[in-house]
Amino acid sequence: MTMLPKPQAGAKRLGLVVDLDTCVGCHACAVNCKEWNTGGQAGTLPDYDKYGPNPDGVWFNRIHSYETEADGCSRTVNVPRSCMHCEDALCVTVCPTGASYKRAEDGIVLIDTDICIGCKLCSWACPYGAREFDEEAGVMRKCTLCVDRIYDEKLPPNEREPACVATCPSRARHFGDLADPQSKVSRLVAERGGVDLLAELGFRPTNKYLPPRRATIPTEPPKATSSGGLGAALLNLLDKVLSR
């Protein structure tokens, strides 16, 4: 059913919070996403021309790096881009078959690949370019928020999080319930002033991005060298030489 679900009282709104301050742009989240979603119950995520000159394939998470300026300094900002599990998900309502749907209980946007006809209209409707076409299966694919991990009771509780979050070496990715103002992710968003990407387009994305902090790190002014005889003078000289 491609009508958006009616808001339910107490329903969860599961999503990701990405810290643009600490993301180092290592692509580990994208790689682990690919790894998890190409195996097991999820089936395969195809790659084409794997060893040829134009390798290509379906990925749910893409990491962009940008150069920008802030506080008079040049800065690199790494931006992981994946499905935002929007509240106003146009990709869901445009679907003619009911294959694209948003879950009422937790807000996750999914594709039923057993009924998708591969018309690609949902990919046109997504402003984030989050949906990619599976040329082998003839259907659209997208981030599932690792729905097959986060609810898997066979996994230890601390592993019931999306693959991208589990693997992030700089702890720049967080997963949780953004409908609950007391959740860890909601508090992070409140403390750090988390934002929506392309907010003015009005898709009301669930995922939030924490902006980079000030580029300058306040440092202590150098201490005046105390007058302390020959030893201190030698140390001072040594310091100057080594500082060159």
Place this chain on the structure above:
Amino acid sequence: MRPNASVLLLTVSTGFGYGLLAWLGVDSALRLLPAAHMRTLVATGVALSLIFVSIGLVASGFHLGRKERAWRAFSQWRSSWLSREAVASVMTYPIAIAFGIMVWRHGDGVWARVVGAAALAGSIGTVYCTAMIYASLKPIRQWHNSHTVPDYLVFAAFSGALLFAVLRTALIGRPGAFASTAAIAAAALALVAKSAYWRHIDSQKPLATLAAAIGLPKGTEARPLDAPHFTENFVLREMGFAIARRHAAKLRLLVLAIGFVSPLAFSGLAGLGLAPMPTTTLALVSAALGLLMERWLFFAEATHVSALYYGRSI
């Protein structure tokens, strides 16, 4: 946006088909058809229009990744304009066939006129749904605007009028004053509408900036440093397709000349009674080529917000 041959053929061909069906409905309701030829005109006209519609619908199937599941597209009419288009097109078939058979059997009559009017409504409704598929896509400014729907309706009326003029000439020997006037007026209207559309999209601002796309404060300058991948992917192929402005300018002139001015001139000659069969046919062929080019540009000039992430201008 990448122009896809099957989608171009779908929208252009159904435009001809529903346009012709709509004109048959109009002429029948207003009793503008010559009584002596009414039965053959409506029966062959309906058959011809359904052939054009069917060519378009079959072509659209080639766009699908899983053609055998196409029937599922009829289910989500409550939210999806693509589904509504599918439902409207299939509902128009029996109405059109009933219209053709009623007139063929009994000639003019109140019920024939009512069913003809229903076929007109079905035609307008289906073309409206087709246009809304594009007009409802918020990430594409060249489609999500107030020009898209009227343009599709005008182009369908235009192409249908030319097809109707050819049909009348083939069966009666001349297009007749009403069909000629309709073709000329529709060509002029289509020319004005397309020019206004181009003026509109040229004056639009981009929907968003790269700063907004990556969550940085307004006005921050950002430049792509490293892309996620070094070859094209689905998003870039499908949504990053863009045509150089200077090529677009040339193609726009060609569309105006071949698509609208030449059919207008040939329809005028046909209306004056000058070799009506060759002139109406030339008008039709010229318009078909022009409209295919126009639809190609409608895609090629459209930009998608997601291309921002790759540093492309939108």
